[in-house]
Amino acid sequence: MKLVDLFDSVAAQHGHRRFLTWGDGRAATYEDVARVVERQASELRAAGLAGRLLMLMARNRPELVTLWLAGQRAGTTVVFLNSALTATEVGRIAEDLQPALIVAEPQAGAGAPAAPLVRLDDPPDVRVVAVPDVGRALAGAAPDGTAAVVLTSGSTGRPKYVAVPHAAYVAKGTLNALRLGWSPYDRAYCVMPLFHVGAQCETLAPAIAAGAAVHLAPTFSSSDLWAELARLGITHLHATGSLLAMALARGDPPPGLGLRRIVASLRADVAGPLSDALPNTDLITLYGLTECPLGTLATPGEPYRPGWVGYPYTGWSGLRIVDDVGRRVPDGEPGEIQLRNVSCTPGYLAGTADSPFTDDGWLRTGDIGRRAGGGLFLTGRIKEMIRRSGENIAPAEVEEVALRHPAVVEAAALPFADPVRDEEVWLCVEAAGAIDPAELREFMAHDLAGFKLPRYVDVLAELPKTATNKVDKAALAALRERPAWDAQAGHRAPS
Numbered sequence: 001m002k003l004v005d006l007f008d009s010v011a012a013q014h015g016h017r018r019f020l021t022w023g024d025g026r027a028a029t030y031e032d033v034a035r036v037v038e039r040q041a042s043e044l045r046a047a048g049l050a051g052r053l054l055m056l057m058a059r060n061r062p063e064l065v066t067l068w069l070a071g072q073r074a075g076t077t078v079v080f081l082n083s084a085l086t087a088t089e090v091g092r093i094a095e096d097l098q099p100a101l102i103v104a105e106p107q108a109g110a111g112a113p114a115a116p117l118v119r120l121d122d123p124p125d126v127r128v129v130a131v132p133d134v135g136r137a138l139a140g141a142a143p144d145g146t147a148a149v150v151l152t153s154g155s156t157g158r159p160k161y162v163a164v165p166h167a168a169y170v171a172k173g174t175l176n177a178l179r180l181g182w183s184p185y186d187r188a189y190c191v192m193p194l195f196h197v198g199a200q201c202e203t204l205a206p207a208i209a210a211g212a213a214v215h216l217a218p219t220f221s222s223s224d225l226w227a228e229l230a231r232l233g234i235t236h237l238h239a240t241g242s243l244l245a246m247a248l249a250r251g252d253p254p255p256g257l258g259l260r261r262i263v264a265s266l267r268a269d270v271a272g273p274l275s276d277a278l279p280n281t282d283l284i285t286l287y288g289l290t291e292c293p294l295g296t297l298a299t300p301g302e303p304y305r306p307g308w309v310g311y312p313y314t315g316w317s318g319l320r321i322v323d324d325v326g327r328r329v330p331d332g333e334p335g336e337i338q339l340r341n342v343s344c345t346p347g348y349l350a351g352t353a354d355s356p357f358t359d360d361g362w363l364r365t366g367d368i369g370r371r372a373g374g375g376l377f378l379t380g381r382i383k384e385m386i387r388r389s390g391e392n393i394a395p396a397e398v399e400e401v402a403l404r405h406p407a408v409v410e411a412a413a414l415p416f417a418d419p420v421r422d423e424e425v426w427l428c429v430e431a432a433g434a435i436d437p438a439e440l441r442e443f444m445a446h447d448l449a450g451f452k453l454p455r456y457v458d459v460l461a462e463l464p465k466t467a468t469n470k471v472d473k474a475a476l477a478a479l480r481e482r483p484a485w486d487a488q489a490g491h492r493a494p495s
Contacts, residue, residue, distance in 0.1 A: 002073040003147065003169040003205060008034065010211040020062050020126065022216040030211070032072065033066060039128045040070035047131045050075040053081040053097055053140045055115070055150070056195070057081040057090070058105035059218040061124035064194050065204070067103065072166070077142040079161075080195035083108040097149070097161060098140030101131060117136040124216075128373035139175040143346045149196055150197050152290045153466065153474070161349035162290045164197060165266070168343035170281060172293050175313055179297060180261060180284065182210035188236040189229060191217040191243070197290045202238040202263050212236075217442030220469070222246035226253045235260040241267040242469050244274065245409055252277040259301065269317060269403040271304035285309050286338075287378055291356055292363050294343035295319070296376045306400055307377040309369075314341045321371055326358065329370075335381055337369045338362040368394065384473070386415040386423050393452050398425060401447045408434045410463050412471045416484075426484065428476055430463045437485040456484040 007030070012015070015031030044050070054076050056064055071078045079097060081090065083105060094102070094115045103118045113269035115138055116132055142149055147166040151159040176182070188207050192199035194199045194216075215232055225247040229237065241264055248270065253259075261282040262274065271283055287309035288295035296319070298310030312319040318341040323327050329335040340362045347355060356364050368380045380394030387393070395413035409430045416426035429440070437457035444453055464475035 001170050002072045002166045003173065003208060004037070004069045006170060006173060006205075007037070007069055007208050010208060014037070014184065014211050017211055018213045020065060020214055022124055022218075023061075026125070028062065033062075033069075033126055036066050036126050037069045037073065040066055041073035041126060044070055044074040044076045046133075047099055047101075047129065048134045050132065051141060052100035052137075053077050053079050053142065055079045055081055055090075055094070055097075055099045055102040055189060056104075057083050057085070057102060057108045058120060059083050060190055060194050060199075060216040060220060061105065061120070062126045063103075063120055063124065063129055064217065064486065065216075066126060067129060072147060077146050077149060079151075079283055081151065082193070082195050093151070093159065094138070096352065098138035100134040100137045100139065103129060103131070109268065115371055123217075140349075142349060145346070148200070150195070150200075150290050158352050160353045162197075162345050163347060163349060164290065164293070164345060165343065168202065168293045169205045171313075171341075171343055172201040173207075173209035175294070176202065176206035176297070177209040180206070180263075180282075180300060181340050182206050182212055182236070184211040186210060186212035186235045186260065187233055188212060188214045188238070189217060189232065189234040190214050191220050191237075192238055192240070197288075197293055198238060201288070201293045202286075203236070207236075223250045226257065229259060230254060230257055233258060236263070237261075238263040240469050241265050241270050242389040242410060242465070242471070244270045248273050248439075249409060257281075265309075266304055267403055268306055268400055269408075272394055275304065287367075287369075287376060289339075289363075289365055290364075291345045292339045292341065292343050294338060294341050298375075305377075307379060307396070309376050309378045310377045316371075319376070320362065321369055322421060326360075331371045334368050334370045336382060337365045337367045337376070337378075339365060384414075386413065386425055388418075388423055388425065388451055390419045393425060398427060398444075398448065398452060398454065401444045402427060402429055402440065404447070405435070405440055405443050407431045407433050408440070412463060412473055412476055413454065414473060414476060424455040426458070426476060428458045428460055428479070430461070430464060431459050435459055438487070441487055453487070455487045457487070458484050 011030040011034035017030050019030045019033050021027045068078050099115045102115050105120045142163050145165050146163040148164050150162050186201045190203045259281045263284045268283045282300040285298045294313040296310040296312050320338050321335040323329050323335050344363050366382050369376050369378045380396045384395050385392050398413035399411040409432050412428045414426045415423040418424045464472040466472045
């Protein structure tokens with residue numbers, strides 16, 4: 001079964017329901033979109049794209065949805081690309097994947113790509129996109145059963161091309177709709193980019209499963225978010241903790257906002273103000289990967305707890321926590337989270353990364369967690385763990401405490417090489433105003449053991465972000481060559 005099959009079922013029974021809205025008042029029903037999807041699928045087949053790769057490169061707009069669903073119907077595998085990529089980056093990806101065609105919005109990837117290119121018309125619309133006969137164009141392919149190829153960052157700087165199976169979207173859509181109580185009267189705000197598996201799985205798939213409506217927002221505005229949600233009558237919002245923090249920094253949500261739920265990787269500095277401002281809104285935290293979207297999900301109505309990410313979708317038969325040699329650890333003890341269920345990727349394309357699976361078929365996440373209260377607490381990343389004088393320090397714990405400071409908007413903790421202690425804690429923060437590193441460290445000392453406190457602190461105007469608005473720790477690592485405030489010296493030290 002495919003996501004397009006779920007869509008077809010809703011369109012056949014309830015075609016009059018509103019499905020997509022965009023821009024200033026533009027809208028299309030399930031029936032409207034179904035007609036375009038069928039015609040677009042015929043266009044893709046006639047162009048010779050069955051069994052081939054089609055790259056999509058655009059901000060959120062209706063054509064991304066119709067091309068993806070039509071591709072599933074025609075046997076074309078869509079590769080989602082960030083519209084901010086440069087022509088050089090697109091060329092490298094095209095060289096790796098050998099797509100037969102690239103479809104991009106007018107301003108995306110300027111320059112000559114390494115594959116035939118079709119530019120989308122403006123303004124965005126529910127339309128059939130004319131595609132040329134690709135003939136003997138490049139002929140890359142994805143494994144059977146692949147619904148989409150989604151890029152995620154690799155440790156070498158080269159992206160990993162994740163083949164996401166059809167089952168991931170069908171299972172995620174139906175289970176989310178059931179567990180979170182979606183209804184046909186829900187209206188979702190899709191501000192996370194559709195080239196990211198989060199928007200696909202947490203917004204589009206459950207909306208289709210429930211026969212609900214989706215508003216496509218091409219960009220995020222922290223100053224306009226709450227007003228937009230109120231104006232559009234939004235009931236469902238999926239976002240990152242960073243986006244929510246930026247919106248809260250511009251003001252609290254207005255009273256009476258009709259949000260039924262917010263799904264996000266919640267943080268303490270975000271969950272508290274949101275709970276106070278939106279007492280009738282469920283704050284849902286979760287855990288999953290591009291390689292395996294079915295991770296965990298919290299239950300509506302649960303209070304926020306630091307690190308809590310909910311209950312496994314498939315029970316503990318599909319999630320285990322193990323030590324360094326693969327043995328399950330007792331409840332309450334930390335270990336690597338490993339997953340095994342129908343949403344797991346069959347692997348990476350183009351040989352850009354090693355297989356993420358253990359010998360006995362479990363997906364290694366690289367994340368550290370512990371089982372408690374029947375659910376999962378997330379504590380950090382194996383590769384990001386800071387080892388100071390023999391003690392393991394989870395960056396997420398340091399960041400959580402830093403974010404409790406009223407002036408801190410964003411925080412990232414990283415290891416800093418030290419000849420005596422192996423590594424020291426280096427903290428970078430984005431502040432809403434002036435902040436003294438010594439005062440911040442003293443503030444954190446109330447909630448952190450001494451060995452976990454940062455020795456180095458950098459206060460930056462803005463932390464670098466990835467395309468999905470997460471802190472880019474790889475980019476931050478480049479700052480290690482420049483001076484940083486040193487707690488031992490009490491001043492900025494030479495690099």
